[in-house]
Amino acid sequence: MKFLEDVKIGDVLMTGRHVFNADEIKSFANRYDPQLFHVDEEAAARSHFGALCASGWHTAAAWMRLYVDHTRAEHDAMRARGEKIPAVGPALGLRELKWLKPVYVGDAIDYKSEVTDVRVSNSRPGFGLMTLLTTGTNQNGVLAISFISTTFLQRHPETP
């Protein structure tokens, strides 16, 4: 992520793809969401989902990991060019998180974030607020997850 002044409404971040395998689905769910359809193939087959599928929290957390990796790679590239790296402030939260389709074993989810708002922060000098609409789409082009998030982002130090 660049400084606030480098970001504009409509910018799109392709944060990457995550393929959900059974081991990881069960490992996450055993720790954080042990409903039977997330941890047991046979019970999942008898459930309303029809097969083992990932916890919704897992499908969100997988995006976070890709986003952190994406940001780190961007900062590494900026550092290599001798550029300053912006400080990343805390995330404020989410709006309208929707789990639209189950994510089954083998599903490949492509995550994409679009900048929908950029503004200067009144409460935190030197920072602005960036709002992203993030979607996760499966290999059949079907939307599986979407949410809106807002995060503090540093303003460029040279901005008056």
Place this chain on the structure above:
Amino acid sequence: MKFLEDVKIGDVLMTGRHVFNADEIKSFANRYDPQLFHVDEEAAARSHFGALCASGWHTAAAWMRLYVDHTRAEHDAMRARGEKIPAVGPALGLRELKWLKPVYVGDAIDYKSEVTDVRVSNSRPGFGLMTLLTTGTNQNGVLAISFISTTFLQRHPETP
């Protein structure tokens, strides 16, 4: 969770307390949110957080685990009394998830959910929709996380 007809607006579920220790904070974050202030004490001390703190996704996932355990215990008790167990439909998503205070090592978060809406589903016969306002409050009484979630819940089979 009981059948839809057994739930009313204002009902409160005390889902329990989770204490966040450093190993678990780092374990979750190394996998899903490896920002330095979630995985490295020294880097966290230099960050805007001032100390190692849990990923926001971790503070939400910890609630999910307590909620699943709470529901399972309730269903076990109903089964022991010879009562029918309601089917739990999919969660639709969340609104207004707010990370209000960082969750540091040793913080004990008490999670509580209040029923804010109950209604019959138009799209899924035999089911209704239950909306919960969930809060997580730390040992000093400070709100750390809150969100609104909506989940399908089976109607009582004998309801006409």
